[in-house]
Amino acid sequence: MKINQKTQGIMYIVGAAFFFALMNLFVRLAGDVPTFQKCFFRNIVAAFVAIIMLHKNHVKFQIGKGNLKYLLIRATAGLLGIICNFYAVDHLPISDASLLNKLSPFFAIIFSTIILKEIAGAKEWGILMIAFVGALFVIKPSMGMEFIPGLVGMFGGACAGLAYTYVRKLGQRGVNGMVIVAFFSAFSSVLLLPYLVLHFAPMTLYQWVVLLLAGVAATGGQVCITTAYTKAPAKEISVFDYSQIIFAAVLGFLVLDQIPDVYSVIGYGIILVAAIIKWKGSQEKPQT
DSSP states (O other): OOOOHHHHHHHHHHHHHHHHHHHHHHHHHTTTSOHHHHHHHHHHHHHHHHHHHHHHTTOOOOOOTTOHHHHHHHHHHHHHHHHHHHHHHHHSOHHHHHHHHTTHHHHHHHHIIIIIOOOOOHHHHHHHHHHHHHHHHHHOOOSSGGGHHHHHHHHHHHHHHHHHHHHHHHHHTTOOHHHHHHHHHHHHHHHHHHHHHHHOOOOOHHHHHHHHHHHHHHHHHHHHHHHHHHHSOHHHHGGGGGHHHHHHHHHHHHHHOOOOOHHHHHHHHHHHHHHHHHHHHHHHSOOO
16 A cells, blocks of 8 residues: 555554654663763764764765855854753653753744744734743742753753754755755764763763664654755644654653653643644645
């Protein structure tokens, strides 16, 4: 039986969600390894795989005139997003950390308005406010220090939204998607290398293995999500990316004995509703 393009896109994006949830699990299992060190391993594996794929597909590493500044902004924002996400993963249930990172599409509305001049309507801003309310349930603001990881996770989602906005801008300027991935991964690894040399924390064999697996899972997620968007438009499949929250909750329960509290579950529900409304709205828009 032949599977149509849209169904393939959904399968790939659900696969990406599983791989990214798995990445967060491996990051958490690495234990007390410094966050920057975890980020280095995640990115160096992705850099090698991206370079191999460019070579395999005979794609030249060309960024084009005037694109370097946009690649640097995308890479810097992406690195900050990963650092914040990994910090949140180490201090929150992995389902909470995954959910906060998935606020990125909503932040992308803000950044697209500012950077790409893609003006959002009242409905889009309303959806953004609904998502923010959902995030508050997950973060659970208080006067104590315990809500800081949630705030950091939310900032990571904002950085990811900025990074994705520049991915779109670079795509509009004709830069190959795998070139963007390779540049980001290599740039991040080089930026983190001095810290690794000066402050390398000795690791057990177990920690080496789970961090390398985190890098492999991250690469699998990146490849799946890139393939997904070549199979079907984002407006038709993007909502399925939120299945990562379900995968993260199941993995967190089975492996880490993590059970989200009732406020987090309410937050998940609110943000999922906002995501579905956003997805439905984008489907109603005529294709250009």
